[in-house]
Amino acid sequence: xxxxxxxxxxxxxxxxxxxxxxxxxxxxxxxxxxxxxxxxxxxxxxxxxxxxxxxxxxxxxxxxxxxxxxxxxxxxxxxxxxxxxxxxxxxxxxxxxxxxxxxxxxxxxxx
Amino acid sequence: xxxxxxxxxxxxxxxxxxxxxxxxxxxxxxxxxxxxxxxxxxxxxxxxxxxxxxxxxxxxxxxxxxxxxxxxxxxxxxxxxxxxxxxxxxxxxxxxxxxxxxxxxxxxxxx
Numbered sequence: 701x702x703x704x705x706x707x708x709x710x711x712x713x714x715x716x717x718x719x720x721x722x723x724x725x726x727x728x729x730x731x732x733x734x735x736x737x738x739x740x741x742x743x744x745x746x747x748x749x750x751x752x753x754x755x756x757x758x759x760x761x762x763x764x765x766x767x768x769x770x771x772x773x774x775x776x777x778x779x780x781x782x783x784x785x786x787x788x789x790x791x792x793x794x795x796x797x798x799x800x801x802x803x804x805x806x807x808x809x810x811x
Numbered sequence: 812x813x814x815x816x817x818x819x820x821x822x823x824x825x826x827x828x829x830x831x832x833x834x835x836x837x838x839x840x841x842x843x844x845x846x847x848x849x850x851x852x853x854x855x856x857x858x859x860x861x862x863x864x865x866x867x868x869x870x871x872x873x874x875x876x877x878x879x880x881x882x883x884x885x886x887x888x889x890x891x892x893x894x895x896x897x898x899x900x901x902x903x904x905x906x907x908x909x910x911x912x913x914x915x916x917x918x919x920x921x922x
Contacts, residue, residue: 733910742815742901742913788854790911799844799911801854 704789704802712808713779721774721805723789732772732791734763743788746774779809813838815914817902823920830889832917834902840912842905843885844869845877847898848916854901860885892921 704725713719723732731750735743747756749765749772756763760783762775772789789802818833836843844859846869856869858877866877874896878886885904889896902914 731909735913740916740918742817742916745910745912748910799856799905804853 704791704800706787706789706802706805708805709803710806710808712810715780715809715811716778717809719776719779719807721776721787721807722771723773723802724771725800726770727793728769729791730769730794732765732769732789734772734774735788735790737786737788738784743786776807779807781809781811783807784809813840813904813912815902815904815912817900817914817917819917820915821918821920823922824889824892826893826921828892828921830892830919830921832887832889832900832902832919834885834887834904834914835883836885836904836912837883838904838906838912839882840904840906841882842907843879844903844905844911845875845885845887846901846903847871848901849898857887889919892919894921897921 704723707722731748733748734746736746737743747763752767752769754765760777764773787805792799814837816835824830842861845857846854848854855871857871857875858869860866860879863882876888897920900917903911905911
């Protein structure tokens with residue numbers, strides 16, 4: 701079974717702190733997505749990364765795809781309470797319809 | 812913007828009832844998916860469809876069936892609801908092998 705392992709599983713930080721979430725696999729992904737899910741809602745797409753080594757920025761969020769396309773990271777600068785939620789990485793390997801989800805990182809940012 | 816709409820946000824059903832969860836997408840996507848999400852278990856694929864009238868079992872199809880009579884609509888059916896099917900159900904759609912887009916989710920409670 702292909703797995704996407706995220707770390708940490710839980711994170712509770714103060715407003716203004718920085719954090720990084722990691723997403724790792726032994727498989728190569730053709731693309732990888734990051735989602736944020738708030739309680740009671742569906743996951744909302746934040747970004748898609750496609751090229752090995754790619755870095756994308758979305759305001760205070762920086763996403764990086766590993767050179768070998770097996771891992772990714774999400775860095776949040778100066779976290780705010782509105783960043784609270786479940787962060788999921790997900791993707792599919794080449795030639796398959798199957799979409800694999802990470803184990804999730806639950807972030808809580810305290811005011 | 813991609814729009815995936817789940818018809819019911821919150822449902823309470825009795826054990827043994829037949830339950831229909833409806834999902835509509837407005838972007839002419841070929842692929843549609845049904846997941847359930849449970850605490851500690853993450854997102855698990857129930858069924859997916861890659862074309863009208865085509866369906867494939869996911870990881871946990873037991874107790875569920877699906878219907879895709881039109882490209883934009885994918886229905887999840889619980890023939891005889893049971894309490895262990897109490898969960899958050901997420902519909903998603905995807906163009907080809909690209910990014911998945913989720914609906915807002917349907918919370919089903921079976922009593």
